[in-house]
Amino acid sequence: MSDALLSTPVALAGAGLAAVLIGVAGHKIKKNDDSSLVPLMGVMGAFVFAAQMVNFSIPGTGSSGHIVGGVLLAALLGPWAGFLTLASVLIIQCLIFSDGGLMALGWNIINMGAMTTLIAYPLIxxxxxxxxxxxxxxxxxxxxxxxxxxxxGAVMVTVETWLSGITALPFLGFLGLMSAIHLAIGLGEGIATSAVLVFVAKSRPDLLVPASAAVHSGKKGVKKAVIWFAVAALVVAGGLSFLASSDPDGLEWSIGRLTGGVELETAGNAIAEGAENIRQTTALMPDYESSFSGVVGAVMVVALVWAVCSVITSRRKKVTVKDEQA
Amino acid sequence: MSRLEKAVIAVKSSSTGDGCGSCDVRCRILVTVCYLCMMLSVAPADLARLILFALYPVLACAIDGVSYGRLFLRSCIVLPFVVLIGIFNPFYERTTIFTIAGVDISLGWITFTSIVVRGLLSMQALMILVGRHGFTAFCRGLRSLGIPRFLSTQLEFLHRYLGVLLMEALTMRRAREARGYGGNGLTLKSWGEFAGQLFIRTVGRAERINRAMLARGFNGSMPSWRGNEQSWRLSDTLMLIICCSAFVLLRFVNP
Structure with missing residues (x-):
């Protein structure tokens, strides 16, 4: 998921939900009171990251792929520790490798982390x-x-995009496209995960047993978590569909209540008329509609500021080089 | 250069940043979050307003003395995904918005451009945030803003051992290539053995690290770091107020 496809309320809801899940994971790990788990989680995250950087070839396609690692981490660390480790990997990928975006991070943690470690691992x-x-x-x-x-995860991405209302893709069409792509990716991921797990089972079977039973929450705990997660998702989805509606936002609604219209109108006076005449005379493209003029105007403002800043930056660099030489 | 080698370089260079951070990292985090909230709440059809939000990365680069052009090129990494999703908009939204030299520009093309601009600007804001201060300072900033200690500890651990394990993976891959007689690409089976071997080495390393840390009095979280810590100054408060006010004005006031 990318920032570009999310609206602010949807992004903030995802961040909130991810923060709650991270908090619960932290609480479960603290309760476990196993200090060896902290470095293990850090190094396991680094392992998944390193494994992601080594691609395997996909037979018959000429292309290659890499793992995401959610199920692998859950199988080796338990669901909550696996979730927290994968969340850290995703945070680092976002911040250092610029994958996704800061506002999309919450949903990325849920789509890739929670769906694999907290849903698919305990239930399947x-x-x-x-x-x-x-x-x-x-x-x-x-x-x-x-x-x-x-x-x-693919279904979640479709729902999040649909709730944001940024892309014009129809819900079912997008869902079909995403499901088809992720079916193939899931098969590859599953085979790669099983290849690692089979190797570990042969070489060090003791490592497949989770570090602690408390972190590996029991059946009851998982069921409880799934129910809470489902309720939270329903509440968030219901709330978001209200927020994502075509009605005006809070500020626009307030203005509408006060003035009878969504936009504030300029009072007709001599100064405003004079300014409008000047604008009409000096406008570079008076014949084009306002939206196009607005876009060109915005581009020109940014370009002008960039040019001025570039001149200042290059001068500053020259001065610094001269100072260093002196 | 392979992805693995690029990742090693990226991780090594990310720990300290480029040292151009002109303000406290906490101030930068809050400004970035406010910027993203305001910028992403702009309606997709309001392209002009969205483009004006590019003033923040341009000015931030100028203040920090780095090239915006380079930042722009680096942010293009986000393009393949956003173009793939956004390219469907021109097919579904065909209402003509304006005409340039006889060519009708539909709403779909405006919203498509808007998606691309949103992707680029959010990526640039993120790169400014982390690139200037570095990941270690960023983690400490997050901790002082109140994120749980276990998460910041986990992030610091992960970042610290990322470089080590990436080097380990690079060494293993080079050794395999040297014995592979020009054979390129790992099959799924050999990849499983490769990753499994890396995992077992990883666990061994984690056990050694844990013993060393316990011997040094580790109690589950990293000790607070006090040396050379930048304190919050009046200029940070002013920057926060000015930037956030500017973003709110850009978002809500019609130019």
Whole structure:
């Protein structure tokens, strides 16, 4: 998800929801009271990051792919620790590698982190894999959980985009496109995740057992979390659809109540008329409609400021170089 | 240069930033959040207002003494995704808004351009924020703004060991390439073994780190850092007020 496709209320709702989930994850880890988990989570995040940078070739397509790592982290650390680790990876990817955007970060954490570690892992991976280290079980659980997690993420992206109302793509068309793409990505992710888990099960099976039972929340805890998450999502979605409506926003509504119209009108006086005459005479493109003139005007203002700033910056650099030489 | 090598360089250069940060990192974080909130709330059809929001990255670059052109080019990384999603707008929104030299410009093209501009501006704001101060200062700024200690500790750990593990992965990949007789690309099976091997090395490293930290009195969170910490000054307060007022004016007042 990118900042460009989100409206402010939707972005803030995502940030709030992600903050709540991160808070819950932190609380669960604190309750666990295992100091070895903190460095393990940090280094595991770095491992997923490093693994993401090494692409594998996709047979028959000539292209390559890499993992996201949600199910992998949940299988190795437990759902809440896995979620927090993946959230940190996404924060670093956003800040250092400029993936997504700061306002889209909340939803990216939910779409990629919560959907895989808090939904797909406990509800799909765990019932299939159980405590077994048999390769076929691990492979089936990984593929099913990754496909489900990524598909859920794709649905969430579609809903968030639709609620924001920035793109004109019809909801069902966008959903179909996203689901198809993420089905293929999920299959690749699942096979890659199972390849790592099978290797770990052969070499160090003890590592597949989570670090602590408290972080690996029980069936009841997970169910509770899923219910809370669903309720929160419904509340947020309901609230957002109201906010994303075509009605005026708060300030516009207030102005409308006060003046009878959404925009403030200029009072007709001699000064305003004079200013309008000057504008008409000096306008570069008086024949074009105001929206186009506005765009060109805005571009010119930014270009002018940029030019002035560039001159100042280059002069400052020259002065600094001279000072250094002196 | 491979993605792995680029990532190693990016992580190494991100820890301290370029040192051009002219204000407190907390002030910059608050200004950036206000900027993004105001900029992203502009209606997609209001392209002129959106373009005026480009004044912030241009002026911020000038104040910090860095080139806006370079920042602009770097922010183009966001283009493939936003163009892919936005390109459908001209097909669905066909109402003509204005005509230039006989060519009708539809609402779809305006909103498409608007999506691209939003993507570029949000990326530039983010790059200004992190690029100037560096990731370590950014984490400390977040902590003093009240984010939970466990999250900032986790982020600092992750960032610190990212460089180490990326180097480990790079070494393993080079060793494989040297023995691969020109064979390029990892198959899924060999990738699984590669990543599994990296994981086992990672766990070994995490265990060593944990023992070393426990020996030095680690209690679950990083100690506070006091050396050379920049304090909040009057100029930061003024900058925050001026910038936020300017963004609110840009958003709500018709030029």
């Amino acid at each position: 991976y765990k019932p299939i894999a159980r405590a077994s280290t048999k390769p076929w079980r691990l492979a089936a659980a990984s593929v099913a959980a990754c496909v489900a997690g990524l598909e859920l």
